[in-house]
Every structure is written in C-alpha cells, then in structure tokens.
Amino acid sequence: MADSSYLLVVCEKPDAARRVASALGGVVRAERVDDVVVYRVEGDRGRFVVCAASGHLYTVWDVDVKKSGYPILDVGWYPLHTVDRSKKHFAKLIKVIGELAKGASGFINACDYDIEGETIGFNILRYACGGKEAAALRAKFSTLTVDELREAFAKASPNSVNRLAEAGRTRHVVDFIWGVNLTRALTEAYSSRGGYRTLSIGRVQGPTLAYIVDRECEIRWFVPTPYWSVRAVLEKEGFAFQASYVVEKVERLVEARAVEAACVGKEGVVKKVHKQIIHQHPPTPFNLGDLQHEAYRVFGFSPSLTLKLAESLYLKALISYPRTSSQKLPPSIGYRKILSNLQRLEQYRSDVSELLTKPLKPFEGKEDDPAHPAIYPTGELPEGLDERQSKLYDLVVRRFFAVFGDYAVRERVTADIEIGPYLFRVSGRRTIEEGWIRYYRAYVGVEDNPLPDLEEGDRLRVLSVEVDERFEQPPPRYNQSSLLAKMEKEGIGTKATRAEIIDTLYRRGYIVGSSIKATDLAFAVIEAMKEHSPNIISTEMTREIERALEGIEKGEVNGADVIEKAASHLLSALEGLKAAEQELASKVKEAAKASLAADDIIGECPLCKKGQLKVLRSKKSGKRFVGCTNYKGGCRASAPLPQKGKVRSLNRVCKVCGWPMISVTLGRYPWRMCVNPSCPTKSRR
C-alpha cells in the first residue's frame, strides 16, 4: 500500500471526503481498500489521499474493563469498535487509515471545524496515524463548495496548540465519568433489592430533567383562578369592532356585572386616539438554536431532526456549516454571488431580482462564533432533496433573503372609548411597508386588523356588552423547542449536544409526549437526587463545569484541572447516593413499576366514565385487548388490539366517538387509531 509523497487528508464523513477530493481537482480516483473507500487525487495542487471517518472512531472508556462497581475515574481513549460491538466495521477503517499514514509525507485535518470535528481529527491523527496530531495542517472551512475548500487547503496551517481538541477531549472524559458512575450508582441501588434495570442520568441530563419535573409539579398543583373580561361591540358607519374594558382581568364577578350594567344602552364616546408608527426590524440570520426553534415553530420538526436535516444539506454543499452560534454574515461569503446563483431557481427569481437592485447589508444579531458565520445558503442548486430537506432548505433561503430586507413599517392605532363611566380600549394594526416580510411571508404570521377611522369626540353605537368568564392558565409544558431554549438560557450543554440530550431523556423513559410530560420514574429519580445528591441536578454546578470547559478553548485553564474539579464534585455526589442506596432503591423501584403500569393505561373509559381503559391479556388465548379497570363494578367496555407492535396512548380522544386514541408502532412508522371497534371513522373506509 506504500505510496510515496502524498498528503493524507482526514475528513469526518464519507460525503465530505468525496467533495473534498473533487474540489482538490486533477484526476480523482475512488478506490476500495479493504472495503474502505479512499480517494486518490493527483493534480496541480499536488498528490493527496483523502479518507473519511464515520464520526468518532475513538471513545473514552474505563481502563480496567473488568472492574464492576464505582467510582471509575481511571479512563483512557480506545477504538470505538473495541467497546461497542455494533461498530466492529471501524476496525477496518482504522487499519486502512493507519496503513495510508505510513506512506504519507504529511497530514491535513479536514474534519468539521468545531469542537467535535477537532476531537475526531485529533484522535485519528494521534492514534491511527501514529502521533501526527501536532504536525498535521488544519484546513478550516464553513461550506463544502469547491471555491471555499480550495481556499481552505491553500491556507491550511499547522495547529500545534490545539485548544479546541483539548476542550473536546476533556468534555468527553468529564461526561463519561459522570455518566458511567451515576448510571452504576443508580443501577446498583436499584438492583440492591433484587431485579435489574439500567437507570442513567448524565451531567446535563440531570438539570434538564429537573426543569421538566419542576414544571410538571407546577402544572399538577395548579388551581385555576377565575377572572372576568368585559367587552363591548361598537359600530361606526357600519363598521363593527370590539373594544375591551381597560381592566383586563376583573377579579370579582360582581365588579364585572356592575361594568356591564352601567354600559348597556349607553353610547360610546372616543376620548383619545393614539397613532404610532412601528419600524419592525428584519430577523437575524440563523444560528443553530434559532434554526431549530423556527423549524419547530413552522414545521414541527424536533431539534434533533432539524440538526440532522441541516447536516445533510451541508454535506450536499447547499448550506453552510450548521453547528454555529453566530448570527452574523460577513461580506466575505459573497452576498451578491449567492443571490445571483439562487436567481436561477424559479421560486426565488423575483425576490432575488428585487434584492439585487439595492445595496446589501444584512441585519445581524449579537451572537458570534469564532469558527463559523451564521447559516446561509451557498448558492449551489439543490437536487434530489426529500420533502423535509426541501422545507428546511427553503426556510434557510428565505431567511437569508429576509435579513437583507428593509424594515417593515406598521401603524398601530389605539383608541380609548368611554361608555358610561367606564373606559374601554381598542387597538388596530395595519402594514404600511412590507419590507423584509415580503421575502419571509410564508413563515411569518403578520396579520392586519384595521379599525374604522376614529377621531376624538366620535360618538359610537354600542351594539352589545358582554362579560366573559375566564381562568388563569397554568404554565405551559415544555416542548422540544422551549426546552432547548431553556437549556440555552441556563447555559448547559452545547449547541451540538442539546438536541441529543432531549432525545436521550425520551429513550430512557423519563419523559413522554410532544408536550413534554415527566414520568413517575423521572419524579422518583429527581426526588432522590434532590434529597441525597442535589449537585447532580444543580444547574449552577453544571454551568460551572461548562464554563471551565469553555475556559480550555480560551486557554484560561487546562483540561487536567477541569477533570480533577469535575471528579471531586462527582465523588461527593456519589457519597450521598451510596448512603441512601436502600431508600433510593425502594423509591425508584416503585416508580418504575408505576411507570410501567401507567404505560398500559390508554385513557378514561367512555362508557362507565369511572374506570380507565387498559391494555390487558386474555388468560385463555394470551392475546392482548383493551378492557376497563371498572370490570368488577360492572363495566364491560372492551376492544380488540393489533397483536403486534408497541401500543401507546395518544392522550386524546377520538373526535367522532370519544374513545381514546392510540398509536401502534410496528416497524419504522407508527399509525394512529381509535380503539373503538364500532367507531364510524372505521366504517367510512
């Protein structure tokens, strides 16, 4: 395999390797070496062999793999395939990279330029290539377009003090020792009274779960307090509109009725009209968090799905690197060139033509990222995108247009109207100049509610006065987007890991539903932590470690000190857990049991209204079906169920017959159904 004088280029993913190879130009030959695809490139820029990892090829693991129990603090880096059987194909990959390294005259790290990419590249260069991490050059790029890749390779420079990699590797060590020790502590506690179940909690998972449990408590303890609002329907020259009593929440019914009684049959007199012109600035360019929130809002995409789709668009060279915190678009990305390229697409032609007629200056946000600009379309033309990729791509493109738009100009009119002795208020809005909204109209809900032309002294007919009873609302449950926002606000996790942490909480059975609900298991774990080891779920401590990790990137602290500090926090937390092992075991066990039992409940019985419909198994046939828990009370509600697949309650009832709805997952996609076998929705088919 020896091949003299070539540079070995290490990429993070196969798609990136293919693009890098073709950007390097000359003759590109894809070759299979021991089932691993590598690209040999020969051209004006020299000779290269381009290879790709498949994400992380190395992981942190316990030095003494046979050791059971905890604490585990002696850890090292190992090839992933040696500790995870599902990754055994990585063995060939590492071997091939190692062989190619022997013949290389130099090395270029071309993994994604961020903390994870740096860690991946560093580990490959150190372990697979035999200690080449300090000698290797670093190619830094934000898009996989030919021009940018060529420029990045031309400017590739040595990276001997690699703080980003040190920060990344430290983060992996800290997360591993927290994860493995707490998981073992919880699992051992659970097993100490017989039975076995893996229970885990991570460094960022703990506080995140605590937010959800705390919110769930607030919701479950909530008693809605009544209040009343009074509204009047008024008319001017045939134009009817509604005004509200200035006290938005009238706390006592008697007061609301007094207002109503005093206004009925009276005339409205306009006392004051206030007109205000509002200049609404364009949105800022997307960073990853903003993109995840917006995609959740407009398409309902989960943050992890958005990240996955954005990465696929990046690998197709359609958008810039998505794992960025930046809300800035530097002129060096070439605004005009990007827009001119996008003009070739029919759906963007007229918007681009308009934008190109004026000077281009993006409206930027405050957040910055030293490694990458905000997310922007590269101008490459999309091909073969699936529906979800197309949607996300369009969102990125239209947002890019909008940031170059003018301010939108809107007029807000507020009028105070006296009816009897009481003052009512009405507000209306209308758009004067659409500005940036015209480019982003598909994704922004700006509605006009114009008022008649009101002037002070106008006398208006009161068509009706009504009192509405309302109730205070509990705080909303988190959804994936608002939970992500909470994590961002609290400064825990990173832009790259937050979505994955939320997914993990679902997988562990701690949370359910799109409107996120904590399970009994989550309550038991958080309760136990609060009592015996509050540091594990402390935002402050997690944030402190997070800051220390950021300090490594800035060169303020070194990795070893951060690991030592995190380990000392961990050891004191573990002591608390060990001391309370028995109590913790009994609580968590009962919660796990209750959680399992709750999983079988699919909703209230629509027939007796007393019992609950539950998934049961027939003693005779062993088949599962739905029956009412009030069977002994005489309720005979029952329904057949599909015999295969996972059945889950959708926590809502069928709009047609009122029986509970369930989802059945068999294979990749779940389907939804009403459990009532006689539901009219079934006979319609």
Add this chain to the structure above:
Amino acid sequence: MRCLLCWRESSSKEGLCSYHAEAYRSLSEGYRRWCRAYGEIDERRYLERLLELPECGEWVKDVAKMELKRLEEGGEVAEKGS
C-alpha cells in the same frame, strides 16, 4: 403507609404523599380565591367545576375527587375555607 391517592408513601396527616399534600394545600387556597371572586360558592360546586376545567392540575383533581366523595358520603371537607 401509602398515599390515599397513589403508590407513594404518605407523609401528611391527611394520609397523602408530599405531592398530593401540596395539591391539597393548593385546593384549599384556591377555594378562598374562588369565594372572593364569586362572592360565594358552595364547596361541592367548587370541586365539581374544578374537575371540569382542563387547566386544573392532575393532582389537584385527584384530591378534588376524594373530597367530593367525602362530601357525598356525608363527611366534612377538612379545613376548606377556614
């Protein structure tokens, strides 16, 4: 001893776990607010209305059902409005 309303251990004189005991306190405080808001409201009506409201918390509803049952059985609703 178990909570009267769930699988957790009871920790209050009413025989409720800490979560349902807190819900009980909310229910009692809520009644005072409702009395002020409506001028006057019967305890039974208060509990029935709460059970109809989607905004009302799950643990509060558990306690409300228990209290309603006590009322139906002719018992006193402990400490409400006191």
